[in-house]
Structure formats: structure tokens, C-alpha cells
Amino acid sequence: MKKYIFDVDGTLTPSRQQITKEFNTFFISFCFDKNVYLVTGSDYDKTYEQLGETICYLAKKIYNCSGSYVTEKGKVLYTSEWTLPDDAKNFLTEKMKESIFDIRTGLHFEDRPGMCNFSIVGRNANTFQRGVYAEWDIRTNERINIAKQFNKLFPSIAAKVGGETGIDIFPTGNDKSQIVRDFDKQKDIIYFFGDKMDEEGNDYPLKERLIKDNYNATFHSVDSWEDTFEILKSIT
Ligand SMILES: [Mg+2]
Numbered sequence: 598m599k600k601y602i603f604d605v606d607g608t609l610t611p612s613r614q615q616i617t618k619e620f621n622t623f624f625i626s627f628c629f630d631k632n633v634y635l636v637t638g639s640d641y642d643k644t645y646e647q648l649g650e651t652i653c654y655l656a657k658k659i660y661n662c663s664g665s666y667v668t669e670k671g672k673v674l675y676t677s678e679w680t681l682p683d684d685a686k687n688f689l690t691e692k693m694k695e696s697i698f699d700i701r702t703g704l705h706f707e708d709r710p711g712m713c714n715f716s717i718v719g720r721n722a723n724t725f726q727r728g729v730y731a732e733w734d735i736r737t738n739e740r741i742n743i744a745k746q747f748n749k750l751f752p753s754i755a756a757k758v759g760g761e762t763g764i765d766i767f768p769t770g771n772d773k774s775q776i777v778r779d780f781d782k783q784k785d786i787i788y789f790f791g792d793k794m795d796e797e798g799n800d801y802p803l804k805e806r807l808i809k810d811n812y813n814a815t816f817h818s819v820d821s822w823e824d825t826f827e828i829l830k831s832i833t
Contacts, residue, residue, distance in 0.1 A: 598632060598784055598785055598786065599631070599632060599785075599786045599788070600632045600634060600657075600780065600785050600786065600787050600788070601631055601632060601633050601634065601787075601788045601790070602634045602635075602636060602776075602787060602788070602789045602790070602803075603633065603634070603635055603636070603789075603790045603791075603825070604635075604636060604637060604773075604790065604791035604792060604793070604799075604800050605635055605636075605637040605639065605644060605647060605648065606637065606638075606639070606647075606792075607792035607793070607819075607821065607822070608790050608791055608792045608819055608822060608825055609624065609635075609647075609648065609822050609825060610647050610648070610822055611821075611822065613643075613647075614647065615646070615647050615648075615649075616647060616648055616649070616652070616822070617822070620822055620826050621649065621652070623826065623829070623830070624652060624829075625651050625652060625655065627829055627833060628651075628652060628655035628656060629655060632657050633655065633656045633657060634656060634657055634658050634659075634660065634776075634779075635648075635656050635658075635659045635660065636660040636663070636664060636773050636776055636803065637660070637661060637663075638662065638663050638773075638799055639661060639662075640661050640662060640666070640709060640710075641659065641661045641666065641668060644659060644661060653670075653671070654670055654671070657669070658674070658779065660773070660776045661710075662677070662709055662710045662711050662712060663711065663712075663767075663771065663772050663773045663775070663799070664711075664771075664772075664773055664774075664775040664776040665677035665679070665709075665710040665711020665712065665767075665771055665775070666709075666710040666711070667776075667779075676710045676711075677710045677711030677771065679711050679712075679767070679768055679771065680708060680713070681706065681708070681713040681766060682751075682754075684751075685747070685751050685754055685766065686706065688747065688750060688751075689705075689706070689715050689743070689747070689766075690705075692717075692743050692746075693705060693717055696717050696739060698717055698718070698730065698733050698739070700718055700722070700726050700729065700730065701717075701718070701719055702718060702719035702720075702721035702722040702723075702726060703719045703720075703721045704716075704719050704720040704721050705717070705719050705720070707720050711767055711768070711771045712765055712766060712767035712771065713765075713766045713767070714759070714763045714764070714765055714766070715756075715763060715764045715766055716762050716763040716764070717730065717739065717740075717762070718730040718762050720763075722762065727761055727762050728761075730761075730762045731761040731762060734762070740758045740763075740764055741758060743756070743764060744756040744757065744758055744764055747764075747766070752769075753768060753769055754766060754767070754768055754769065755767055755768070755769050772799065772802040772803075773799060773800060773802050773803040774802035774803045774805065774806035776803065777803070777806050777807065777810060777812070780812065782810065782811060782812055782813070785812070785813065786813050786814075786815075787807065787812055787813065787814040787815070788814075788815050788817065789803065789804065789807065789814060789815070789816050789817065790817045790819055790825055790828070791803075791804070791816075791817075791818065791819070792818070792819050792820065792821070794816060794818040795818075804816055
């Protein structure tokens with residue numbers, strides 16, 4: 598069975614924004630008679646806001662939080678129960694106390710399915726405070742240094758610098774590659790579209806897993822949603 602897997606940001610939409618009108622109309626008709634699966638690091642509310650009700654309903658499954666939260670027509674099929682272990686949380690709390698950056702806005706640990714976002718300045722920071730931290734971080738490499746120390750100390754958990762102010766913490770392997778559990782090596786013919794397939798990118802783990810596990814898969818590394826649009830027009 599042919600199955601189409603799409604990343605969202607930069608593949609179906611401009612980053613963090615809504616799908617454009619023209620592509621929306623086309624993509625809805627594409628979803629009608631094809632098996633479409635969506636996989637993104639964002640949460641469900643963000644995907645719904647970006648793609649709208651119709652696409653979210655027509656997609657066979659939506660994998661949010663890199664596959665740690667799975668829904669079908671809005672119904673939750675799977676959610677990861679992972680939470681940040683105490684010793685890891687204590688380590689990060691110590692790092693927060695040690696940091697000489699002095700703005701603290703609260704909500705320093707934000708739990709999401711399958712991951713935790715850690716931030717020295719705090720998730721309550723306004724745009725200005727975020728900007729001040731981002732500049733500080735560029736000068737001092739604070740987040741990179743914390744992530745490096747963390748990854749040495751906790752080999753079964755991964756810390757990755759994400760966005761402007763945070764560090765994403767998740768169990769090793771809780772990336773997009775985890776969605777292969779729903780696909781069949783023998784029966785499925787997979788087409789995977791993503792804009793971050795290079796080794797550092799968040800589409801890479803899924804690509805790598807599909808290749809390593811000998812899936813019948815074709816990869817479309819795109820530069821933008823326009824690129825995806827052109828490719829889809831040529832195959833329908
Ligand atoms: Mg992307």
C-alpha cells in the first residue's frame with residue numbers, strides 16, 4: 598500500500614505558519630484518495646492551527662511531538678508516559694542556579710508528551726527578555742555547554758538546543774524514527790517528504806531508520822512547501 602509521510606514546518610507550510618490557500622485546496626484533494634501521515638515536533642494544537650480541520654481529519658494519523666503523541670481524527674491513539682527523571686532535573690536546576698544570567702521568569706521546565714523543554718530564562722519570558730537571553734547565549738554558548746555536559750552524564754537521555762532559549766530533553770530514540778512501528782516493511786511503499794533530512798536535521802532519524810531497516814521508501818528532501826507542491830503535482 599502506498600503511504601505518504603509529510604513533515605509539516607518547511608514542508609507543507611512556511612515555518613510555524615499556516616498552509617497557503619492555493620496549496621491547501623490542492624492538498625485536501627490529495628489527502629482524499631491517498632494515505633497521508635503527518636509527523637512533526639510541534640504539538641497537536643499547533644498542527645491544527647497550521648493545517649486546519651479538513652486536513653487533520655483526512656490524514657490517516659498525525660504524529661505530534663515527533664511521534665510521542667499520536668492521533669487519528671482527533672482521537673488520541675498513543676501518548677508517551679516519559680517524564681524527566683529526578684537526577685536529570687536536579688542537574689539542570691543546579692545549572693540554572695550557577696548561571697550568572699539574572700533574568701528568571703518562571704516555568705523553567707515544561708513537560709510535553711515524550712519530552713521536557715528546559716529554559717534558564719523561563720517560558721514566561723516576553724519577547725524582549727527572550728531576545729536578551731538569546732544574545733547572551735550566543736556570546737557564552739551557555740546552552741551548548743549545558744547540553745554537552747548533560748549528554749555525557751545521562752547517556753540514555755538526549756539534550757538538544759532548540760529554538761531561541763530552550764533545551765529539548767527526551768529519551769534517546771524518541772525522535773521521528775519512532776513512527777516506523779506503524780509501518781510494514783513488506784507491504785508498504787513509503788514516500789517521505791521533509792525539509793530537514795541532512796544529518797543534523799529532525800527528519801534525518803526517520804530517514805536513517807527507514808533505510809537501515811530496509812523499508813521500501815523514497816525520500817523527497819524539499820526546500821519549501823512550494824517544492825513539495827511541485828513534486829506532488831507531478832505525481833498526481
Ligand atoms: Mg520541517
